[in-house]
Amino acid sequence: MKLSSDITQHLAASGIRLTKQREQVLGVLLQKRDHPTAGELFLRVRRHVPSISLATIYNSLEALVDCGLVKQVHVDRAATRFCANLMNHSHFYCNHCGTVSDISVPRDSSWNLPPGFVVTQADVSLRGACPNCSKNSL
Numbered sequence: 283m284k285l286s287s288d289i290t291q292h293l294a295a296s297g298i299r300l301t302k303q304r305e306q307v308l309g310v311l312l313q314k315r316d317h318p319t320a321g322e323l324f325l326r327v328r329r330h331v332p333s334i335s336l337a338t339i340y341n342s343l344e345a346l347v348d349c350g351l352v353k354q355v356h357v358d359r360a361a362t363r364f365c366a367n368l369m370n371h372s373h374f375y376c377n378h379c380g381t382v383s384d385i386s387v388p389r390d391s392s393w394n395l396p397p398g399f400v401v402t403q404a405d406v407s408l409r410g411a412c413p414n415c416s417k418n419s420l
């Protein structure tokens with residue numbers, strides 16, 4: 283697993299030490315962007331690193347969240363999910379199958395804000411049915 287130069291630069295700038303484990307965790311998170319929980323991530327990383335522990339996964343995630351490479355995604359009271367998409371984006375939760383998808387949200391238009399407010403980051407969450415589920419229910 284080779285991390286992109288963007289990420290390497292981001293890491294260098296944030297001063298985080300990229301240990302082997304953190305690199306593995308980030309690599310697996312980037313591989314399949316379905317917003318896994320720490321437990322799901324643990325099972326995936328373990329396929330590459332059989333000796334890794336859940337505690338190490340939590341520690342690595344914490345470090346990656348601290349330096350801004352990974353975002354936490356909270357869905358109701360369910361376990362925290364993790365997202366390694368660094369682009370400005372929002373999340374769409376499917377009420378039917380529970381998947382979390384990345385969607386881009388218009389940053390400046392259509393918010394209907396009072397004059398003087400300037401949006402620099404849009405972090406809203408949307409709910410509904412994903413393409414799969416809306417197709418099946420119609």
Ligand SMILES: [Zn+2]
Binds near residue numbers: 317366372383384
């Ligand atoms: Zn995301």
Ligand SMILES: [Zn+2]
Binds near residue numbers: 378413414416
């Ligand atoms: Zn769905």
